[in-house]
Amino acid sequence: MRRIAIAVAVLTAVERVGRPPASIQVGATFKLAVRMANAAHRQAAGGRVTVTLRTSSGRKRKLAGATLQRRIPGGATRTLVFTIPVRASVPAGAYDLVACVRRTGQVKGDCKTARTVTIVR
Numbered sequence: 081m082r083r084i085a086i087a088v089a090v091l092t093a094v095e096r097v098g099r100p101p102a103s104i105q106v107g108a109t110f111k112l113a114v115r116m117a118n119a120a121h122r123q124a125a126g127g128r129v130t131v132t133l134r135t136s137s138g139r140k141r142k143l144a145g146a147t148l149q150r151r152i153p154g155g156a157t158r159t160l161v162f163t164i165p166v167r168a169s170v171p172a173g174a175y176d177l178v179a180c181v182r183r184t185g186q187v188k189g190d191c192k193t194a195r196t197v198t199i200v201r
Contacts (some may be wrong), residue, residue, distance in 0.1 A: 091124045092118050092183040093190040095157060100177050103198045111189075112144075112194065114179045115159045116152060124151035126184040129160055133175035133197075141170060158184050172201045 182189030
């Protein structure tokens, strides 16, 4: 019997994340650019982009999300700019700001940490 190994490649990936401010006031808004890339020689792909705050213990708080309106052709990039409000329900503290992109139909995605931000009251 022959065994076949199947490798799953991330076809759509976060290429670059903008630099958010180091300190953000609760109730304030900030802009964040997320650049995604589709692998060369691949089919055009749609997907979903999310921006979350993650604590050191691994808890997540979603700040923003968007479904790509147009597919990214193979070998191309696309940049989305989010205007992100920080809700009053977010407790003060230090968080990693993480942007993730998930290709339509896939469970796992590709994530990149922008930086550690401090939320202040």
